Amino acid sequence: MLVIRRTICWTSDPPARIVEDVTQTNQEKAMRPEDITRLFVERSNAGDADGVAALYEEDAVLAYPPGSETVGRAAIRDLWAKVLAQGPHFEPEDSLPTLVSGDIALTSTAPKDDAGARAKWLLLVGELDANGAGFNALSDGVLPARQDQPAANFFFIAGTSGGRFRLDLGQVMEIAQVNSYSWHPNSRGPQVYLLYASDGADPKFNAEPKGYVDPTTAGWKLLTIVDTREKYGRMGGQYGVSVAAANGTLGKYRYLLFDTVATETDDDWGNTFYSEIDVIERVPK
């Protein structure tokens, strides 16, 4: 069973929990949330487990190693001592805008080595609008700052009804979620698309089902149909769609196919402003 959830707030993935050390006086403190990332990289590369541990609160809980928790700064320090003893090297990554709510801040970076970097987009059907950012908008990890910002979105040209595009993850992976975001003040806000997936193994598999080829006849599985339009009333706003399954996995796939449809054809402005599409790999327990 697939679950489609509409949310009204943005999330950033993967989240990095931000804390500020208040007990250490002989080390540089993180004065801004973004400092955490830089200090973590600097201290890890220096093999400084104490310094890394100082970035955590005394009673912090670290969701690591995978499938378990490390509780408290002392335990976190011991964990990092073990990890850093193997001499890993961390590359600094550019910070994305920090999300702040009260005294909680959520920072994230644009990863340099994740599936997003290996993934490749391909247009199969339709024509992209030259005022948009094309596929760059979908995987740059950045969301628009305003409700009508063509240059921060991916969208098909006016007067057409959507199109079809494919994401190649580069390898088969177990997928936990496919999340898509859009934002526009009216009819280009909601999302309407069919989501197909394939591991590429079917002998009939067609990696580029163009035109009117039904993907389900070409080695693809229809995962779900997304439609966030309200039945009545005006369209518009921020839309966040999370496609996930109750058992935690959508399956193991290499390819995802998005078959988008215009939200309306009363005028030329029905092609959704897609701001980002994130594929979340399932981390085995």
Ligand SMILES: [Ca+2]
């Ligand atoms: Ca984006």
